[in-house]
Amino acid sequence: MIDKNSKSFKRKFDSAVVHGYSSCEGGYGAVSFPIYQTSTYKNPGLGSDIEFSYSRCSNPTRAEVQNTVALLEQGSAGFAFTSGLSAILACFSLLSAGDHVVISDDIYGGAYRMAEEIFKRFNLSFTRVDESNLSAVENAITEKTKMIYLESPTNPMMKVADIKAIAEISKKHGLLLTVDNTFLSPYFQKPLTLGADIVIHSGTKYLTGHNDTTAGFVIVDDEDLAKRLDLIVRTEGNGLSPFDSWLVLRGIQTLPLRMKKHEENALKVAKFLKTVPLVEEVYYVGLEDHPSFEISKKQSTGFGGMLSFTVKDVSKVPQILKGGDVIIFAEGLGGTATLITYPLTQTHASIPKEVRDEIGITDKLIRLSVGIEDAEDIINDLKNMLK
Ligand SMILES: Cc1ncc(COP(=O)(O)O)c(C=O)c1O
CATH class of the missing domain: 3.90.1150.10 (Aspartate Aminotransferase, domain 1)
Incomplete structure (x- = not known):
């Protein structure tokens, strides 16, 4: 979890992208956040509580990029993955066999494939709806529904969901609302502030911005969700590499x-x-x-x-x-x-x-x-x- 009272949260958006979460504090004061190209870290002694122990679980460069994206989305925890699809994988990994998801009828083909060809085999079910139709969203909810998953605007038909209204429906039924914010980026839209529980990104796209790396992000503003996602990152093992984290940090500044x-x-x-x-x-x-x-x-x-x-x-x-x-x-x-x-x-x-x-x-x-x-x-x- 990151400190929402820290001075980085007080900066305006255009300054926050440049200075990131920790700016050049610590280490040698490097203005470009260093690439910590290490898989493991010296442990000072048995029982020590160290922040970084093994890079599959956490890495300082990855921590900086995920904290930066979290602050741009106004969340309190961010997780950086090797691609947008790994971020979606982590998000669906929050669910259990038997759960049902209401999902946009128009979504990125890879997300559709993940739902239909992978998670259906683990007994998750999905109902596709036109998310721009609020009653269609509400009518698709069953007693097994645990999540509403949408893109807004959608890929490729550019349909838009009323995120606030869907967040109200989601809260009424005790569901998690996940919004893929890839198309607008936090510069134009911040779904957490509209009531979403989870924001995902293909960081490959606008966040990095130069067609030179693949990355994905999940951002939340809830301690319990953050703990569950932390377990998923450690265990599924697809956290973003230090170098790719640095590329995103560089790209995001503009x-x-x-x-x-x-x-x-x-x-x-x-x-x-x-x-x-x-x-x-x-x-x-x-x-x-x-x-x-x-x-x-x-x-x-x-x-x-x-x-x-x-x-x-x-x-x-x-x-x-x-x-x-x-x-x-x-x-x-x-x-x-x-x-x-x-x-x-x-x-x-x-x-x-x-x-x-x-x-x-x-x-x-x-x-x-x-x-x-x-x-x-x-x-x-x-x-x-x-x-
Ligand atoms: C809206 C959206 N979400 C997620 C993804 C998946 O991201 P990635 O290609 O980084 O795995 C894409 C890919 O095009 C996308 O367009």
């Missing part, structure tokens, strides 16, 4: 600058796409005609850099996916470079066709992670790709 630019560019790109004859539909939460524009404004301070669109003529998809000068065809999101992704064969390939069709993940759907390049270059690429 999170506010990047998020502002991602959003500025995404809005320009979304507005441009609306004018392209080949484009059928544009899904970007920051467009005023998005069905959840008002809810988003209420619970988030921005709309982020992710958008999806459909094209009228599927035969043009291979041409579009060749990318452009700055737009790269690749699986991923949240980095400085603009990436174009085809959910059907990439991020959401493991979801069965009938489920994909129901959500809208068809052969016409394309996802864009709008980078921080000059917006004109991104739009010029799109002009050529969408001819």
